[in-house]
Amino acid sequence: MNIVCIGSGNVATHLAIAFKAMGAEILQVWSQDSKNAEILAALTKAKPVMHWEDIDRSADLYIIAVKDDAIPAVALHLKGVKGILVHTSGATSISVLEGAGSGYGVLYPLQTFSKTKAVDLTNVPFCIEADRPGTLEKISAIAHLLSRQVAEVSSDQRKILHLAAVFACNFTNHLYQLSSLLLEQHHLKFDLLKPLITETAQKIQNAVPAEVQTGPAVRDDQETMKKHLQLLQGSPELQQIYELLSNSIKKTHL
């Protein structure tokens, strides 16, 4: 399989490296930024490309992993190519690729990627969608090269998944950050919280989150919550987050 990779960000990097490791050939890596194109191209023995006229139009698969709002323009540039086009965005409808390639679809890995941290893709759910059954079969086979978990998910469902992931991942990581800032202000090490963070994430692997909720809000411990809000007196934003999330816990556990 020959692949052209459009983009050189976190998702592009992890997918291109994983496909290369599975024996696919990465022909080209396109990026606006020549430096980034060169780095990922070097990692995958591909050619870095910066101009649309240089794109190889006979590849089997075009992976579009650019910012959501850049996808329509990329699709236009790739109009008429021989292979299948997929975008990798959670929040973008499949329809943005309409009429592109010999078939088109979505290959959305439901995971958070940083360039510097390797991720085992085998257990990452790949949400796929396609313009027609024939393309779906091909995209499914491609996804199964990387992961054991491949699920057909419509554009509407994928948007919900992406939104839910913002709550479960992006907002969660921000709470880690807020707690680390709190500790820093009081000369305490963030390391102290790490086993707790691991356990909190592990608990829900085999339990419903509502059933393992702990803390002052779920036991309606007014006294402790009052003390916590007092400790946050210098940080009105943290107070607001504390109150909003505590009230939300109380409401969902009535």
Next chain:
Amino acid sequence: MNIVCIGSGNVATHLAIAFKAMGAEILQVWSQDSKNAEILAALTKAKPVMHWEDIDRSADLYIIAVKDDAIPAVALHLKGVKGILVHTSGATSISVLEGAGSGYGVLYPLQTFSKTKAVDLTNVPFCIEADRPGTLEKISAIAHLLSRQVAEVSSDQRKILHLAAVFACNFTNHLYQLSSLLLEQHHLKFDLLKPLITETAQKIQNAVPAEVQTGPAVRDDQETMKKHLQLLQGSPELQQIYELLSNSIKKTHL
């Protein structure tokens, strides 16, 4: 070492079982609720106790693991006992035990416990504090029986740790719950998010949370955030949480 365990909740259960496994003798388990006292007593080959006059007053260690607001009354009941008294509360000052036992202090395991899930205590940070150096030495030795991570932490610092743990654990688990409810409403399985949740918690074990923040807020992707708020139109509370946390991410990444 002979231990009397006051309380039969999550913390009491995990500590009593762990001390028993390390060769300590659990003499008695006190609980208001005879059923709970009996269950934990059976697990640790101790005697269940419901009345204060039946408490063995010659034990080496009294572990107080009851609700925060019940600790002062328990301390009064234990006045004059032979051994050391410790409470296990994050939010309660050491001073609540003043004058109790032959020495007193705090043994606070910074972890989230559910009765039904075993936790390896070896890596759990135990935050300890004592009335005087002699007691501190003893409590430190006791904590080291269970964990490799023992840290001396003052009452004021422990309150901050407890507060930070509410953000990093209790609020985080609630975000898991909110995301699972969102998926449920759209007939999607929560299982799809589990690898993401695991990875999010793993990432910060070796990285600063701010540096691995991903998602629309940190890249100021207005378009996606607008779409997400539209998807949440039927849930004003989720909208509020979405906006507040997104704004907080933006502010801390300026």
